[in-house]
Amino acid sequence: MKHIVIAQPLAISSALLDTLTADLQKDGFTITAYDSPPKNQDELGDRLADADLAVIANYPLRKEALEKAASLKYLCVAFTGVDHVAIDYCKEKGIAVSNCAGYSTESVAELTFSLILALYRKLSEGGCAARNGKTSAGLMGIEIGHRKFGIIGTGAIGRRVADIASAFGADVYGYSRSRKAASITYTDLDTLLSTCDIISVHLPLTGETRGLLSREKLSLMKPGAILINTARGGVIDNAALADLLREGKIAGAGIDVFDGEPPLAKDDPLLSAPNAVLTPHVGFFTEEAMARRAVIVMDNLRAYLKGEQENVIC
Secondary structure, eight states, X not given: OOEEEEOSOXXXXXXXXXXXXXXXXXXXXXXXXXXXXXXXXHHHHHHHTTOSEEEEOSSOBOHHHHTTOTTOOEEEESSSOOTTBOHHHHHHHTOEEXXXXXXXXXXXXXXXXXXXXXXXXXXXXXXXXXXXXXXXXXXXXXXXXXXXXXXXXXXXXXXXHHHHHHHHTOEEEEEOSSOOOTTSEEOOHHHHHHHOSEEEEOOOOOTTTTTOBOHHHHTTSOTTOEEEEOSOXXXXXXXXXXXXXXXXXXXXXXXXXXXXXSSOOTTOGGGGOTTEEEOSSOTTOOHHHHHHHHHHHHHHHHHHHTTOOOSBOO
C-alpha cells in the first residue's frame, strides 16, 4: 500500500500539506493531491483507480466511482457525516472507512449563532436600510437571553451549542436518544417543538433521522419560533418548511444544509421563502477547522497503517 490519493482539496496550503505528509513521503508513500473537485463520478473514479488509500471530503462518492478503485483498501472521509458515501459497497468490498468527527464542532456551533443573530437582529434588513438612507424603523430585534432554546441532537456540536446558549442566558432544552449533558433539560420531541422559541438541529442523517422533522412535526412549532439547521438537510422536510414560512406559521429559519449540496436548484422552495437566512453549507468551513481536519486525516491514515484504525465507520 504505497499510493495515497487525496481526491479533492482539503482547503489547506500546500506548505501545510507537505508538512503533515512529510513522514509518509519519507516512508516511501506516493501522495497525489488534487487541487480541484472532480466534475463527476467518472472523474472521481479515475482519480481513485490506482489508490491504495484515499481521502475525500464532502463530494459524493457513489458505487460507480468505487468500482474503478480496485486497489482501494482504506478510505478516510474528511467530514463528520458519511451519508454521501456508498458505505454498503465499501463494506461489501472490505474497504475500511473512517471519518473526521470533531474537527468542525466549534465552527458549526458558531455558525448556528450567526444564523440566529441574523434573524433576531434583522442583519440583512439592517444592511439594506443603512445602504438606502433609512433609519432603524421596523428593525427592532429580539434577544436570545431567557428564550427557550431547543436542541435536537446533543452530540459534540449540540452540547457546544448548549454551552453557548447558556452563556447568552437562554433556558436550554434537548431531545436526544442519549442524554449526555447534565446542563440540558431533556424532553420529548413534540414538547420541545411546541414550547421552544429557538430550535437548532444537530443530528446525523440516518435511516431513523431522515425526514424526522416532517410537515406534521414542524407544524407543532410556535408562530414566533425560529428553526436553525446546520446538520443535514434531509432531516427536515424543506418544502414543508418553506410553506410554513410563507404562511407565517414559523417566524424564521436559518439554513446551511439542504436536500442536496449547493449550488441549489433555481426552484428550491427555500430560495423564495420569506424570513429565511441561507448559507451554502459553510458551517464546517473555517481556517481553523480545515487545519484541524487535515491533522485528523493524517492521524487516521497513520493509525490505519499501524493496524489501529481510528474514527471507525466500517
